[in-house]
Amino acid sequence: MAGSPVREFLRCLPKCEHHIHLEGALTPDVLFSLAAKNNITLPQDDEAFKSPASLLERYQSFTSLDDFLHYYYIGMSALVTASDFEDLAWDYFQHASADGVVHAEVFFDPQAHTARGIKYNTVIEGFTHACKRAEKELGITTLLTCCFLRHLPPKDCLELFEDEDVQKSYKSGVVQAIGLDSSEKPFPPENFTELYRKANALGLKLTAHAGEEAPASYISSALRNLGVTRIDHGIQLVNDPELMHKVASEKTMLTVCPLSNVVLRCVDTIKDVPIRKLLDAGVQFSINSDDPAYFGGYILDNYVAVHEAFALSVKEWESVVRAGIEGSWCGAARKEQLLRRLNRVIANWEGKI
Numbered sequence: 257m258a259g260s261p262v263r264e265f266l267r268c269l270p271k272c273e274h275h276i277h278l279e280g281a282l283t284p285d286v287l288f289s290l291a292a293k294n295n296i297t298l299p300q301d302d303e304a305f306k307s308p309a310s311l312l313e314r315y316q317s318f319t320s321l322d323d324f325l326h327y328y329y330i331g332m333s334a335l336v337t338a339s340d341f342e343d344l345a346w347d348y349f350q351h352a353s354a355d356g357v358v359h360a361e362v363f364f365d366p367q368a369h370t371a372r373g374i375k376y377n378t379v380i381e382g383f384t385h386a387c388k389r390a391e392k393e394l395g396i397t398t399l400l401t402c403c404f405l406r407h408l409p410p411k412d413c414l415e416l417f418e419d420e421d422v423q424k425s426y427k428s429g430v431v432q433a434i435g436l437d438s439s440e441k442p443f444p445p446e447n448f449t450e451l452y453r454k455a456n457a458l459g460l461k462l463t464a465h466a467g468e469e470a471p472a473s474y475i476s477s478a479l480r481n482l483g484v485t486r487i488d489h490g491i492q493l494v495n496d497p498e499l500m501h502k503v504a505s506e507k508t509m510l511t512v513c514p515l516s517n518v519v520l521r522c523v524d525t526i527k528d529v530p531i532r533k534l535l536d537a538g539v540q541f542s543i544n545s546d547d548p549a550y551f552g553g554y555i556l557d558n559y560v561a562v563h564e565a566f567a568l569s570v571k572e573w574e575s576v577v578r579a580g581i582e583g584s585w586c587g588a589a590r591k592e593q594l595l596r597r598l599n600r601v602i603a604n605w606e607g608k609i
């Protein structure tokens with residue numbers, strides 16, 4: 257579809273990305289050069305780490321979320337200085353801009369860095385510089401979401417949450433949301449009730465990965481016990497029609513990541529991502545890249561893959577992009593601006609594809 261009118265239409269849509277782990281934008285090439293610069297020894301006993309090419313090849317055969325996460329955490333150990341984090345995020349924002357992203361709500365995993373002696377403020381300094389640059393040079397509005405690693409003890413997560421520098425980043429508005437990610441089973445949302453209660457008390461926005469590999473009960477638990485207003489992935493929702501009805505009527509947005517779901521074997525093919533079922537049930541969702549350096553594509557590749565599998569009409573694409581704008585955590589004025597831009601793009605493409 258390279259250079260095709262449909263790809264160009266999808267590129268022109270004013271897209272909001274809500275599910276991208278900045279550490280998941282670390283390509284094998286950058287990983288190897290950062291490891292050399294920072295004197296980080298990559299595993300010697302895994303053939304995959306022989307070269308960037310062999311690592312990329314290994315990424316083609318992930319067997320599960322945990323198989324991927326093993327490589328993801330090793331990869332990010334190459335990130336050390338604030339400028340490493342800034343360059344990583346800036347590289348993502350440039351790709352996002354080229355793909356037509358106008359607003360990006362991005363995740364980062366501080367515990368994976370503080371656990372190896374990198375200061376929280378080093379991570380924040382790098383990422384906030386890149387966010388400011390994206391706003392200034394690319395016109396992308398941004399929001400940072402601090403994710404907690406659910407495979408770690410909840411008390412460790414609370415400890416980081418209460419850290420002085422972390423609290424400062426929340427109270428100053430530098431970080432505006434929290435999320436929950438990493439190995440999904442057997443770490444259900446209810447383990448993190450206290451963390452989310454405290455985050456809610458600070459006025460932070462709340463989201464959590466749920467229903468990626470684990471059943472729909474993880475989604476209902478995240479809604480009920482954590483008070484999240486958004487669900488990351490959430491594809492297992494279609495296995496619980498009553499819950500799906502509730503999610504649709506409450507306009508809770510799912511941040512769906514089609515290429516990720518295939519690469520991590522949550523589904524067999526893109527056609528098995530429940531896009532049509534979600535549309536038919538009136539569930540709001542956005543389409544996202546998750547970890548673009550690991551899953552073979554940025555946001556536009558995900559849009560294209562969905563189009564190839566489901567042949568959405570212009571009206572359906574308009575409703576998907578509108579849901580993404582309306583479900584974003586930016587201010588009302590920015591939403592209005594993006595909705596007007598969407599109207600112009602749709603008027604321009606109506607009848608052309």
Ligand SMILES: Nc1ncnc2[nH]cnc12
Pocket residue numbers: 277280321328437438439440465468516546547
């Ligand atoms: N797809 C995913 N699920 C859970 N945790 C993640 N961290 C990075 N990508 C993730």
Ligand SMILES: [Zn+2]
Pocket residue numbers: 275277437465488546
């Ligand atoms: Zn994710």
